[in-house]
Amino acid sequence: MSIDLSLIVPNKCRSLRDKGHAKQCFDEMIEHVIKYFGGRKQFVTGITIKRYESPDEESDIFEDIEYSFEIPILSTTVFMRSGYWEIWINSKYSAYFHPYSIDKNGLPRIWSREICFNVLLVFGCKEGWICDEYHSWNSNIDYTISTFEDWKTYGETSKDCTIYEFNVMDFTNGDPYNTIGTNFKCKFHDCYDEYHTMLDTYKRKFPKYSVLLIHAPLQGYALASKDGEFFLLNLETEEHFTEFPIDNCRFDFNGAGFQIFRGEESAFFNNQGKQLTDFRMGNFSWKWANQKHFLGQIIIDHATGKHFTTNGTLYVE
Numbered sequence: 001m002s003i004d005l006s007l008i009v010p011n012k013c014r015s016l017r018d019k020g021h022a023k024q025c026f027d028e029m030i031e032h033v034i035k036y037f038g039g040r041k042q043f044v045t046g047i048t049i050k051r052y053e054s055p056d057e058e059s060d061i062f063e064d065i066e067y068s069f070e071i072p073i074l075s076t077t078v079f080m081r082s083g084y085w086e087i088w089i090n091s092k093y094s095a096y097f098h099p100y101s102i103d104k105n106g107l108p109r110i111w112s113r114e115i116c117f118n119v120l121l122v123f124g125c126k127e128g129w130i131c132d133e134y135h136s137w138n139s140n141i142d143y144t145i146s147t148f149e150d151w152k153t154y155g156e157t158s159k160d161c162t163i164y165e166f167n168v169m170d171f172t173n174g175d176p177y178n179t180i181g182t183n184f185k186c187k188f189h190d191c192y193d194e195y196h197t198m199l200d201t202y203k204r205k206f207p208k209y210s211v212l213l214i215h216a217p218l219q220g221y222a223l224a225s226k227d228g229e230f231f232l233l234n235l236e237t238e239e240h241f242t243e244f245p246i247d248n249c250r251f252d253f254n255g256a257g258f259q260i261f262r263g264e265e266s267a268f269f270n271n272q273g274k275q276l277t278d279f280r281m282g283n284f285s286w287k288w289a290n291q292k293h294f295l296g297q298i299i300i301d302h303a304t305g306k307h308f309t310t311n312g313t314l315y316v317e
Contacts, residue, residue, distance in 0.1 A: 005096055006136035007087040007116045008129040008151060015082050016065045016144040019051065026067045026080050029123075033071065036122050036212070038225055042248045042261075046070035046077070065144055072250040073217055074118055079137070083147035085123070086136050089115050090254070093132040097171045097184055104201075107194050108168050117195040118213045126196070129163065131187045155186070166190040202235060209233060217251040217258040218273055232260075241273065253286045256297035256310050268299055276312045277301055290317065 013025040030044055037043035050066040067080035077088040091112035099108030120128050129152075133139075141154055155161030166188040195214070202211050202222060209224040214235070216223065221241055224233040232241035232249075241260075248261035257270040265279040277284075282303030289298050289309075298307050298315050307315040 003093045004133040004137075005089050005091045005093040005112055006131050006133065007085075007089055007119060008131060008136070008148075009085040009087065009120070009123055009125055010148040011080065011083065011085050013080055013082055016067065016080070017082075022067060022080070023049065029078075029080070029085075030069055032124065033069075033122055036124075038228065038230065040230075040248065043071065043073060044069055045072055070252070071119070071122065072252045073213070073223070073248075074115055074122075075252040075254075076115065076119055081141075081143035081151075082145050083149070084151055086143070087116075087119055088137075089119075090252075091115070093130075094184065096130060099168065099171070103194065103198060105194070105197070108171075110168065113168070113190070113192075114195065114215050116190070117192045118216050120192065121199075121213065127189065127191050129187065129189050130166070132184075135186055152187075160186055163187045163189050168194070205235075206233065206238060217249055218269075218271070223249070253284070253299065254297060256286045256299055259284055268301070270310045270312070274312065276308060276310075280304075289315065 011025060011029070013022055016022045026049070030047065033044050034041050047069045048066055050064060068077060070077050075090045077090075079086045079088070089112055095112045096110060096116075099110050101109045103109050116128055116130065120126065135141075135151070135154060139154065141151060152163060153161050162185070164185045164187065199211065199214060202214065206222075206224065209222075209226050209231075211222050211224050211233075212230075213223040215221070218232060218241065220235055221232045222235055224231055229245035230247070231245060233239075234241065242262075244262055246260050247263055248266075250259040253259070255271065257268055257276070259266050259268050262279055265281055266284075267275055267279045268277045268284050269275050276299070280303050282301070284302065285300045286297050287300065289296055297310060299310070300307055307317075309315050
């Protein structure tokens, strides 16, 4: 059974039970995220406000309170808790400790850590805290009246309460492909120093652009803006991934690929950047294959009704 990863970021919400204050904090963050993406509202989806209203005014029941939204280009779901944001990265917790390659400075790179760093860029934060699900959504924290300090000290034992400082080299033997083990602590604070250094390097390299996200949604590219237009910018050559500015991008297909929009039309690309469809009207979705001889994601083109694998091969059940 896998254990989920959560990114924790402090917020100013005093209590989810204070309806007016909670909604103000929630709306301000959504406005901030939209502004970060140049005022493009399509970069924020799934906005949800749900409150359980007890008919008994003296009742202490505050279950089923939810303030959440999604950032599809990062495949993340953001939940507002009292005192902090709880951000679901669509990743196993253990993935945060498994480097998959090295960067230009010879330091290990971790996919889920890069996603967390990009979320922090969007939120305007320098640092974050990560934890397993037993210290976030699958815990006994009363998130309606908690504080960030409550989260920091939460745990069943003194060891379980401890927040450790994250150092990626602690999880390798000097080799990003050789992880030490899986006995991970439950909570870490991460300053993301390597990624801030990387971001500063790209900002100096591409002074005409505002670099918004790095290695997202496609490895080796940045989401960057220039003169009010968005591009996927090759971090080596400065070439654009498309011959035109993009209007939106979605990465919420469970690792199957990403969708690029040109106006209302869109096309689907796999994680290697191969274009699998023409630009056309209509949505995409994904599902797991149900055939024994094939394991993997299947993309569904709702415009044509076709099903295909991540290499573009038509899939017939």
